[in-house]
Amino acid sequence: MNNTSENVAAYNFAYLDEQTKRMIRRAILKGLAIPGYQVPFASREMPMPYGWGTGGVQLSAATLTPDDRLKVIDQGADDTTNAVSIRKFFEKTARIATTERTQEASVIQTRHRVPETPLTEDQILIYQVPIPEPLRFLEPSEVETRKMHELSEYGLMHVKLYEDIARHGHIATSYAYPVQVEGRYVMDPSPIPKFDNPKLSDCAAIQLFGAGREQRIYALPPHTRVVSLDFEDHPFDPSKADAPCALCGDTHSYLDEVITDDAGTRMFVCSDTDHCQTRRAAGHDKEDAA
């Protein structure tokens, strides 16, 4: 009974049973039909804790076909615990091919980043979402927030940005920065850095968002217009650390700050590991930026 392949054979393709996948696919289709609208779904218990991407995993499970090639990233990196374990999970339960290359992947599950490489219409990007309701921190009532979405009463979202400016002198929200989809639903883009917000708009790929604990799915069909909220006199600014990558010299990619010793020495490197490696393989290095 310790034979691993026998155990795996006991699983349905991609872990979830077919009825559950159908239920999730219906929610996905509804989400695509109403871009930015949070569709409730009967989220299943997954063999991982909430907060580890149970929403994203269920979307991937319902989306993957045997021919797909899956890439999983966590904060841009393919080699962190969360990314590795989810990749292994699908290797084991769906026996599908995986990759770390953005261009080669047909389905990409991500936590907190959008890849630097522009996506194509053959790709699906699946976001893991902790709290899908952008109005939640100011309006605790679910009944009221649903009503606000229904009636497009979104003044409250600007109150949040107002509070930012009043307190910090600028809009200090730097991730999970609220967006409005096609002039209708206000949406939480998941905790991606605001640097990534412009990539959501007019994206060629399908973008799906899953919140397992909160039991919500929402979606952006290809080439959807997504606008980051702002004020006329405090326009949206998708800024990032003002430095080149210390490894590949890119001045346009989103950077992680890495502390390298106890004396506080720091370096900035691409958060998207595939992007960085691809550039270095093509001969770029830190001298590029000089």
Add this chain to the structure above:
Amino acid sequence: MTQMKDRTMIELENVSKSFTLHNQGGASIPVMSGATLRVAPGECVALFGPSGTGKSTLMRMIYGNYLADDGRITVGTTDVARAAPREILALRRDVLGYVSQFLRVVPRVSTLDVVAEPLITLGTDAQAARDRARGLLTRLNIPEHLWPLSPTTFSGGEQQRVNIARGFAHDYPALLLDEPTASLDATNGAVVLSLIEEAKARGAAIVGIFHDAEARAQVCDREVDVGRFTPVAA
């Protein structure tokens, strides 16, 4: 002048009033019956009679403060006994002024604004309204350093003069005066009487209660004994 006196500004016809005390066995106390009175523009009529005969009650009925049981009370073109609240409010704003013995104002409003308020309510420019208020306060000898203060802390005589200034801020065509000279010294009493004379001269119809016989003689054209309207005990 004769032309003016042919017209009637304030008219009471066969007005009666009783108070029913529902919480004291439903006792009904008749206080007035058959009250009839006509006041022409430019005329000042004094109500007299011992206290308790209903002088104030009659004034309050004309002002719409007390409801009449029966009869007709007309001020200008308004039938006070039957008018809707907003008609009475409009009447009080435009036509009918009332100087009571008590000043009832909100604590934080300045004396100047208390006096100017009736004009501002009528849409008079605030500057013009305050100029008018300054003039009246000066005439009534309210020291200028008191103008920015609320009159609630003033002495009785000062409050009475502020009240009079407020009552004369707008040129009401009809005026009710409840003892306007009561707590005033000779100088200020004379100012009030001249204000009344000026109001008469511009055609105001005035009903007043004056305990001071000299004052009454100086400004009143007629006297009406309210005792005539006291109901005969059943």
Add this chain to the structure above:
Amino acid sequence: MTPLLDVRAITKTYGARIGCKDVGFTLWPGEVMGIVGESGSGKSTLLGCLAGHLAPDTGEVLFDTRIDGPRDTLTMSEAERRMLARTDWAFVHQNARDGLRMGVSAGGNVGERLMAVGARNYGNIRARAEDWLDRVEITADRMDDRPGAFSGGMQQRLQIARNLVTGPRLVFMDEPTGGLDVSVQARLLDLLRGLVRQMGLSAVIVTHDLAVVRLLADRLMVMKDGHVVEQGLTDQVLDDPQHGYTQLLVSSVLQV
């Protein structure tokens, strides 16, 4: 002239219990109406029905809208009613915490209604919020503090600023001075009276405090057991009450 609010035959029951029964009145522009009565008299139920917080069993609440003239707010869509509630209407709760966002700064609280109707210029929003805080006597240096740091009277004044910033035409107030110290009450009343006069507001004020209506209300409605027992000019109802209950109410006030 068209009445601003024309209320017809409002009845609201809670099972067998009467909330309010067959209440009607007309409120004209610039008029302030007080509704008095003891707890359970139905005055708050009535206010809830007028302001769209409660659905009455029967009746009409015709409001003179800016664009379409008189419309029954009970049959209009919820979206329209909520739009009215944040533009032409205001609601001042007895407990300021019910009317404020406690997690948002004073400036943000005032600015919310502006942002809700589409204001998107931070500088302008802030300037208008500051102006309104000044009008309710809250200094600019408290603008970025949260309401939790304010006294009860300040919270109530903040709630008023938050409500009036969009220049509403009709204000509903539910015991606006309840629970405040007497000296704080006087200041609030004076402020309210000034604002009502300056802005030409119409208002419906529910209170059990006769001094409040004496100062603020042009007209008065007295309620008992869900019924209107008497209505008229405020000073007339208070000085020459006709109904036994009103006489009891007036004579029960302690003289100072």
